[in-house]
Amino acid sequence: MYERKIPVDLSCPLRLTMSLINSKWKSCILDELRNGPMRPSELHKVLPEAAPRVLDLQLKELAEDGLVAKTIFAELPPRSEYAITGLGRSLLPIIDAMIAWGEENRLLFERKFGTTG
Amino acid sequence: MYERKIPVDLSCPLRLTMSLINSKWKSCILDELRNGPMRPSELHKVLPEAAPRVLDLQLKELAEDGLVAKTIFAELPPRSEYAITGLGRSLLPIIDAMIAWGEENRLLFERKFGTTG
DNA sequence: AAATATACCGATAATTTTTTCGGTATCCGA
DNA sequence: TCGGATACCGAAAAAATTATCGGTATATTT
Numbered sequence: 001m002y003e004r005k006i007p008v009d010l011s012c013p014l015r016l017t018m019s020l021i022n023s024k025w026k027s028c029i030l031d032e033l034r035n036g037p038m039r040p041s042e043l044h045k046v047l048p049e050a051a052p053r054v055l056d057l058q059l060k061e062l063a064e065d066g067l068v069a070k071t072i073f074a075e076l077p078p079r080s081e082y083a084i085t086g087l088g089r090s091l092l093p094i095i096d097a098m099i100a101w102g103e104e105n106r107l108l109f110e111r112k113f114g115t116t117g
Numbered sequence: 118m119y120e121r122k123i124p125v126d127l128s129c130p131l132r133l134t135m136s137l138i139n140s141k142w143k144s145c146i147l148d149e150l151r152n153g154p155m156r157p158s159e160l161h162k163v164l165p166e167a168a169p170r171v172l173d174l175q176l177k178e179l180a181e182d183g184l185v186a187k188t189i190f191a192e193l194p195p196r197s198e199y200a201i202t203g204l205g206r207s208l209l210p211i212i213d214a215m216i217a218w219g220e221e222n223r224l225l226f227e228r229k230f231g232t233t234g
Numbered sequence: 235a236a237a238t239a240t241a242c243c244g245a246t247a248a249t250t251t252t253t254t255c256g257g258t259a260t261c262c263g264a
Numbered sequence: 265t266c267g268g269a270t271a272c273c274g275a276a277a278a279a280a281t282t283a284t285c286g287g288t289a290t291a292t293t294t
Binding site: 016065090094110 | 125139145211219223229
């Protein structure tokens with residue numbers, strides 16, 4: 001069975017928040033879900049670098065933490081949707097701030113580390 | 118020699134910002150440095166859960182990325198200080214937002230995952 | 235002398251995260 | 265019947281992160 005390796009970090013507010021987002025794909029997933037629920041296959045289309053299995057696992061943890069909610073439709077072929085929750089949505093300002101920071105400082109890091117530069 | 122495993126992620130603004138903070142201690146270090154430069158030994162005192170060697174490595178990467186600046190004093194026993202840079206300081210609003218979010222939602226997660234609940 | 239404190243580094247171990255691969259089950263269409 | 269699409273899962277490999285241990289060097293204190 002899949003089991004979470006390390007639990008949400010309750011030791012300080014900063015680490016708590018970090019432990020919820022701190023992964024390669026979670027913040028991207030939340031960002032993608034902001035405009036409405038998506039199916040796993042749709043998420044894979046917009047985040048092609050993330051393997052389907054990876055999205056599975058991260059969606060499962062996001063759901064465990066209450067940041068997204070899963071809806072299963074009793075259809076065949078199977079269909080399910082993941083929607084951002086109110087709690088998840090309350091993280092979007094932070095994600096927006098990170099996006100804005102990244103846009104403002106992109107050039108700096110491209111010059112520093114980029115291959116095209 | 119120490120070598121960075123994966124480079125700063127330039128593929129999108131969100132991932133860029135994430136790749137700079139996304140670690141167990143970096144955001145804590147930036148938070149601690151906000152009120153002035155600190156020596157490695159001082160940082161270890163305020164973040165006792167982080168082993169000195171770990172702080173070393175994270176400070177080195179933070180310095181590589183331009184988020185902190187190192188000053189070496191030619192003294193014996195050796196002394197050095199790490200100060201947050203302007204670029205690093207521009208991340209503090211994001212870190213503040215994460216701290217605030219963590220404070221607002223702490224109880225929720227303590228009830229959900231906490232041992233004392 | 236010996237212990238302490240400082241900063242730092244290399245090698246390696248331990249842990250965690252991410253990825254890959256193959257398999258379940260079902261229905262639809264060719 | 266066969267291949268495609270859907271969602272999901274387990275095992276295991278690969279990769280990355282974090283941690284531990286011991287060592288360098290030098291001055292001061294005991």
